[in-house]
Amino acid sequence: MAPRLVIILFLLAVVASAAVARSNYEEPLWPDCSTTGNYTVGNQFEKNLDQLLSTLATAATDDGWFNTSSVGTGTAYQVFGLIMCHADYNATECKKCLAGAPAGIKQVCPGSRTVKANYDACLLRYSDASFFSELTYGKVEVNRSTYTFNGLYVENMTAMNDTRRELMNKLADRAGDNKLRLFNDSMPYVDSKLGTSRLYGLAQCTRDLAGASARSA
DSSP, rough: HHHHHHHHHHHHHHHHHHHHHHSSSOOOSSSSSSSSSOTTTHHHHHHHHHHHHHHHHHHHHHHHEEEEEESSSSSOOOEEEEEETTTTTHHHHHHHHHHHHHHHHHSSTTOOSSEEOOOEEEEEEEEEHHHHHHHHOSSSSOOOOOOOOOOOOOHHHHHHHHHHHHHHHHHHHHHSTTTEEEEEEEEEETTTTTEEEEEEEEEOOOOOSHHHHHHOO
């Protein structure tokens, strides 16, 4: 019985350790991990990546919840990274995401040279090629869309969709007008079933984008 008890206790300890380690990082919602050209464990790219991931969270906290950085210079081992908080989360949630996103991304995307990871409160990207701004990356990407449902149904879907489209166009157009690349607003909507209500929306672009590029997203 004693040896069996030792084994059971050992297994419980392993499970507990794994749970603690797992709790120290954030789980991405929809990770996009490259699967070709993976780096090998211990090579210079991984060393540069580790250095980048270890500094992104602190740099973003010091720079208004956003940071772009790179490690290495003009070599095959250079790595570029971006991290940003979503504006609809508070500072506590933001800090937790900033700290937890880099901490576990290598476990989610082992060996990947290009990663795009969206979390509840932040986003994290890194790549072996620069993707900063529309000038170097060549196109604007939509990284995250969130919809919140309240369980109510409208009578006139066409009218509501028209209002929603008008609101989204306004948000996209105005998000590029300020340094934070952020804009939120609402529009009234009248429905025969629900009466007068409002549609609310928020648009946020990464701050490496020029205003015109943010508007085109």
